[in-house]
Amino acid sequence: MRTILKTVGAIVLAGAALAAGHAAFALDDTARQPVVVTPIASTNLTAAGQPIMLPQKDARVIASLFEIAPGATLPVHKHPYQRYGYMLEGELLVTNVETGAKTTYRAGDFIVEMLDIWHQGVAVGPGAVRLVVIDQVEGDVQNTLLRSKTTP
Known part of the structure; x- marks a missing residue:
């Protein structure tokens, strides 16, 4: 007892x-x-200054480990639902394609990704980027939409 x-x-x-x-x-x-x-981050805004928006129904959490080779460039993409990242290693330069604003994330940084804004990431440091990514989506929706060559 x-x-x-x-x-x-x-x-x-x-x-x-x-x-x-x-x-x-x-x-x-x-x-x-x-x-x-140790608190890492506390915010109610995304990297673009938007309010954080959570799924309204059938919420699902997806956690992934991303490993991005040095010099690799991610395609231009956006997320219809909220995505968070925690940088484990490396340096990731993220560009808001719509405004041109750039932010570099390093090991230990917490990222509240832009919501429904086209952006692109590049592994800019000498080593690979490793980050944990957590998505919050509704149902079976994919949270990464790639911009086609015809999309403005």
């Missing part, structure tokens, strides 16, 4: 720490290393 109470207490402490946004604490008396929660 004592072990169960100790475990429940640790879970409650972990939840409280996550709710607080940043904390370091030991899970139990025997723990040697604390759990550290």
